[in-house]
Amino acid sequence: EPEVTQTPSHQVTQMGQEVILRCVPISNHLYFYWYRQILGQKVEFLVSFYNNEISEKSEIFDDQFSVERPDGSNFTLKIRSTKLEDSAMYFCASWEAQGGPGNTIYFGEGSWLTVV
Amino acid sequence: AQKITQTQPGMFVQEKEAVTLDCTYDTSDPSYGLFWYKQPSSGEMIFLIYQGSYDQQNATEGRYSLNFQKARKSANLVISASQLGDSAMYFCAMREGNNQGGKLIFGQGTELSVKP
Numbered sequence: 001e002p003e004v005t006q007t008p009s010h011q012v013t014q015m016g017q018e019v020i021l022r023c024v025p026i027s028n029h030l031y032f033y034w035y036r037q038i039l040g041q042k043v044e045f046l047v048s049f050y051n052n053e054i055s056e057k058s059e060i061f062d063d064q065f066s067v068e069r070p071d072g073s074n075f076t077l078k079i080r081s082t083k084l085e086d087s088a089m090y091f092c093a094s095w096e097a098q099g100g101p102g103n104t105i106y107f108g109e110g111s112w113l114t115v116v
Numbered sequence: 117a118q119k120i121t122q123t124q125p126g127m128f129v130q131e132k133e134a135v136t137l138d139c140t141y142d143t144s145d146p147s148y149g150l151f152w153y154k155q156p157s158s159g160e161m162i163f164l165i166y167q168g169s170y171d172q173q174n175a176t177e178g179r180y181s182l183n184f185q186k187a188r189k190s191a192n193l194v195i196s197a198s199q200l201g202d203s204a205m206y207f208c209a210m211r212e213g214n215n216q217g218g219k220l221i222f223g224q225g226t227e228l229s230v231k232p
Contacts (some may be wrong), residue, residue: 012216024178031218042224048217051170053216075175089159095218103149105211107161 001074002026002099006092006108013082013115017050021077023092032075033105034067036060046090049075080087089113117122120223121211127228129198136183137193137209137226147213150191151181151220155205164206167191169213198230 022085025032034046038089042099048055053101054067064086066078079086092108121140129135151232153166167175167182175182180215183192195202209220 009167021207033219035220043220043222045221047221048219050217056215056219071218093161093162097218103166104153104163105218106163107153109158109160112159 002106004092004106006052006090006111008111009109010112011114015084015115016081018033019079019082019086019113021090021092021113023075023077023108025092025094026096027073027074027108028029028096029094030097032054032056032069033091033093033095034077034106035091036083036088037091037110038085043091046077058065059115073092079113084115085114087115119221120208122136124226125224127172127226129195129202129228130223131200131230131232132197134194134196135198137195137208139193139223140193140210141210142191143189143210143212145212145214149211149213150182150184151209151211152180152191152193153207153209154202155207155225157196157204159189161207165193166228170220195228200230200232203228203230205232 007022012052037043045058056076089110091110093105095105122210148169150167154162165177165180167184179196181194205225208223
């Protein structure tokens with residue numbers, strides 16, 4: 001079964017540093033997402049990306065965050081000037097955006113970010 | 117207002133018994149999709165089952181079934197013949213049809229513990 005892959009699986013960073021989380025979505029999918037899950041809390045939507053631009057973003061996704069698709073396969077989330085409260089699991093997801101089984105949004109295994 | 121509500125923070129079930137995890141949703145969009153994901157302690161989000169708002173029959177996937185009651189706006193997950201490996205966090209999520217970007221809105225989750 002095709003899968004979404006994320007790197008790194010875990011990253012520890014100093015407060016104030018920049019972090020880039022990487023994702024390889026499923027190849028024929030059209031929409032890509034980043035979600036965040038603070039420990040013990042629910043999964044929160046950050047941003048969706050379609051046709052090489054942001055489709056929608058939440059209020060969490062402020063100027064500290066950016067996304068890009070630098071090539072045909074990778075999808076990245078950049079977090080500038082990290083804060084302690086950015087510590088969370090970050091999930092990448094992708095969606096084929098067609099009917100039937102394509103309705104499923106598939107998630108990667110997540111990237112744990114710890115800001116110290 | 118919460119769009120997805122899971123009222124059971126934690127549930128216990130005896131191995132081999134069936135268990136129902138509750139989920140209610142709120143939307144005015146006639147077209148929507150409902151999802152259940154499993155999150156084991158390792159953190160990944162595993163897709164379990166999908167129900168479309170226009171689907172005439174309740175979705176089933178192996179031991180998982182979705183008790184979809186549209187008028188009551190509920191989409192409860194039923195796990196039959198529980199196994200120890202079913203112990204995990206379970207999230208209900210919704211995608212509204214009028215959201216072209218297809219983002220998922222998650223509930224707070226239910227932690228299921230299966231007792232031997």
